Amino acid sequence: MQKALLIDPDKCTGCLQCELACSYEHEGVFNPSKSRIRVFTFHQEGRFVPYTCTQCAEAWCQQACPVDAITLNSETGAKDVNDSACVGCKVCTIACPFGTVNYNHSTGKVIKCDLCGGDPKCVSACPTQVIVYVDADQTGYEKMRQWAKQTDNSPAASA
Amino acid sequence: MQYIVAGAGPAGVVACETIRKLSPDASITLIGAEPEPPYSRMAIPYLLSEIIAEQGTYLRKTDGYYEQMNINRLQQRISGIDASASQLKLDNSESLDFDRLLLATGAIPINPPIPGVDLEGVRHCWTLEDAREIAARAKSGSSVVLMGAGFIGCIILESLVKRGVNLTVVERGDRMVPRMMDDTAGNILKQWCVDKGVRVLTSHSITAIEAGEPLSVVLDSGESLSADLVILATGVHSNIDYLQDSSIETDQGILVNGYLQTTHPAVYAAGDVAQGRDFSTGEFTVQAIQPTAVEHGRVAATNMVQDNTLEHQGSLNMNVLDTLGLISTSFGQWMGVAGGDSVCIVDRERYKYLNLQFKDDVLVGISSLGHTENIGVARGLIRGKVSLGQWKVHLQKNPERLMEAWLACSVGVA
Numbered sequence: 311m312q313k314a315l316l317i318d319p320d321k322c323t324g325c326l327q328c329e330l331a332c333s334y335e336h337e338g339v340f341n342p343s344k345s346r347i348r349v350f351t352f353h354q355e356g357r358f359v360p361y362t363c364t365q366c367a368e369a370w371c372q373q374a375c376p377v378d379a380i381t382l383n384s385e386t387g388a389k390d391v392n393d394s395a396c397v398g399c400k401v402c403t404i405a406c407p408f409g410t411v412n413y414n415h416s417t418g419k420v421i422k423c424d425l426c427g428g429d430p431k432c433v434s435a436c437p438t439q440v441i442v443y444v445d446a447d448q449t450g451y452e453k454m455r456q457w458a459k460q461t462d463n464s465p466a467a468s469a
Numbered sequence: 470m471q472y473i474v475a476g477a478g479p480a481g482v483v484a485c486e487t488i489r490k491l492s493p494d495a496s497i498t499l500i501g502a503e504p505e506p507p508y509s510r511m512a513i514p515y516l517l518s519e520i521i522a523e524q525g526t527y528l529r530k531t532d533g534y535y536e537q538m539n540i541n542r543l544q545q546r547i548s549g550i551d552a553s554a555s556q557l558k559l560d561n562s563e564s565l566d567f568d569r570l571l572l573a574t575g576a577i578p579i580n581p582p583i584p585g586v587d588l589e590g591v592r593h594c595w596t597l598e599d600a601r602e603i604a605a606r607a608k609s610g611s612s613v614v615l616m617g618a619g620f621i622g623c624i625i626l627e628s629l630v631k632r633g634v635n636l637t638v639v640e641r642g643d644r645m646v647p648r649m650m651d652d653t654a655g656n657i658l659k660q661w662c663v664d665k666g667v668r669v670l671t672s673h674s675i676t677a678i679e680a681g682e683p684l685s686v687v688l689d690s691g692e693s694l695s696a697d698l699v700i701l702a703t704g705v706h707s708n709i710d711y712l713q714d715s716s717i718e719t720d721q722g723i724l725v726n727g728y729l730q731t732t733h734p735a736v737y738a739a740g741d742v743a744q745g746r747d748f749s750t751g752e753f754t755v756q757a758i759q760p761t762a763v764e765h766g767r768v769a770a771t772n773m774v775q776d777n778t779l780e781h782q783g784s785l786n787m788n789v790l791d792t793l794g795l796i797s798t799s800f801g802q803w804m805g806v807a808g809g810d811s812v813c814i815v816d817r818e819r820y821k822y823l824n825l826q827f828k829d830d831v832l833v834g835i836s837s838l839g840h841t842e843n844i845g846v847a848r849g850l851i852r853g854k855v856s857l858g859q860w861k862v863h864l865q866k867n868p869e870r871l872m873e874a875w876l877a878c879s880v881g882v883a
């Protein structure tokens with residue numbers, strides 16, 4: 311059974327533990343700016359919203375990559391960036407309509423959520439269970455897919 | 470069913486894969502004139518920067534990929550089409566029968582109308598063969614003149630500097646990347662390059678290239694520059710000359726309908742060669758960018774197999790460019806629309822620029838310098854025609870909050 315991240319921002323306190331855990335897992339440093347999950351702040355409403363790649367079915371990033379550097383991980387369902395093939399052209403960063411692939415200036419490659427190979431560290435780091443890793447057929451996953459679909463007036467999705 | 474795909478670039482390869490997925494038993498032939506396995510032109514700058522070897526430019530990396538997919542590859546040049554006879558003519562005077570044909574022959578670079586463009590040491594930067602020649606001449610310390618500072622010119626600029634050459638860029642327009650950025654942004658980019666030691670001559674033309682070792686590049690100012698290598702990057706046009714005697718109609722590119730079907734029903738077109746629908750304007754234009762080529766390839770192939778069941782909604786014109794570390798982007802109608810409004814923040818000292826264009830409360834275009842975080846969400850907002858409501862005002866105060874606008878207005882979580 312494939313699993314997916316389900317994020318319920320209502321309970322987020324903005325503690326940034328997810329960002330820290332993510333950057334430590336992938337970069338070996340506690341640096342939120344290197345995190346693949348980002349917490350966005352809405353000061354006026356006092357709200358925090360963590361957001362990351364939904365591993366969307368259309369995989370715009372993967373389709374746009376000119377050198378096949380983004381591939382489907384058949385075990386996790388994540389779209390993984392293969393660093394050795396990535397040339398750093400950044401086309402995926404403008405192709406993902408959710409803004410969830412980012413350029414990493416220090417490596418010259420791009421970074422995106424890879425579900426930590428099936429054991430997402432943001433999930434274990436979150437003290438309030440805002441981020442959970444659930445079976446992909448649960449309604450929550452469908453909800454995230456719906457987010458994905460909202461921008462997707464492209465032919466591929468209606469096919 | 471006999472499918473022929475003419476052109477082995479990204480549009481052609483994605484089309485073959487789509488046909489195979491939808492029709493496991495169809496016969497598929499992919500024809501390309503170049504000797505290498507299907508590759509991506511846009512990876513060439515990274516080959517020149519020595520980030521990858523030639524294999525790194527290949528569109529698909531696994532050995533025997535095309536054989537496994539049962540895609541027949543043929544290295545031949547196509548010389549013409551007899552659409553009514555459903556026949557494709559090859560340079561070796563053979564012809565091939567097709568039931569459905571996709572034209573994905575891309576674009577070719579334009580030769581500027583000046584003497585000397587055929588001299589040895591004067592090259593386009595378009596094919597792997599060009600790249601080899603450029604690599605051989607663009608050695609550390611050699612003098613290189615780059616003609617044209619458009620999108621492609623700026624991309625190669627970076628790789629040339631990385632190779633350690635003495636570079637002079639000559640651009641006829643009054644700024645860099647005139648078709649992707651306005652005056653202010655284009656000139657900030659120019660300043661950035663100058664600060665990095667590149668000589669950029671805007672509002673200058675090259676009038677001739679004269680033979681010799683080194684070559685001599687004559688400018689309209691009368692000055693002449695010596696060069697071991699001259700690279701021509703003065704634009705491209707759709708590769709349609711071989712269609713002259715056919716019934717397939719062309720304008721800037723091959724004319725297609727909303728299904729990427731040409732004026733001949735069995736023939737479709739995709740990628741740089743096709744004049745496809747633009748998402749923003751609804752008009753049919755040649756965009757000549759990689760994401761559009763891939764989108765076309767998928768949509769055209771689906772319609773070839775499933776008889777026009779998938780309408781192409783139009784591709785969003787978008788670009789990202791890294792010029793010696795300064796990253797610029799443009800999306801959609803970055804130059805604005807009649808009756809629209811905009812917000813722009815400029816920070817010359819830090820080489821930062823962000824310009825958002827709205828029509829009513831919908832984002833229709835952006836251009837940026839030095840803004841990369843979550844930038845793709847601009848595509849989501851534009852393509853989704855997301856109604857921004859109050860968030861338009863928030864964005865006019867702080868245009869950097871694109872992601873927050875997206876979360877609030879589209880995802881509905883804030």
Ligand SMILES: Cc1cc2nc3c(=O)[nH]c(=O)nc-3n(C[C@H](O)[C@H](O)[C@H](O)COP(=O)(O)OP(=O)(O)OC[C@H]3O[C@@H](n4cnc5c(N)ncnc54)[C@H](O)[C@@H]3O)c2cc1C
Pocket residue numbers: 399401475476477478479480481500501502503509510511512513514545546547548573574575576594595596621624625708711739740741742757758759760762788789
């Ligand atoms: C240096 C460089 C940098 C670029 N950078 C970017 C970038 O950063 N972002 C971006 O979006 N785009 C970029 N592009 C543009 C991008 O590469 C093209 O938009 C894309 O390659 C178009 O794909 P295509 O399949 O339509 O055509 P092409 O890739 O041009 O493929 C056409 C194919 O048709 C074959 N062919 C042509 N004529 C014939 C014939 N008569 N017979 C048989 N075969 C034929 C060719 O050999 C080739 O295989 C860049 C291009 C270059 C050259």
Ligand code: SF4
Pocket residue numbers: 363364365366367368369370371372389405406407408409410411422
């Ligand atoms: S990075 Fe964006 S386009 Fe790629 S899988 Fe994730 S959400 Fe989809």
Ligand code: SF4
Pocket residue numbers: 374375376377378379380391395396397398399400401402403419420
């Ligand atoms: S930046 Fe890397 S992963 Fe993204 S499109 Fe370019 S090569 Fe592919």
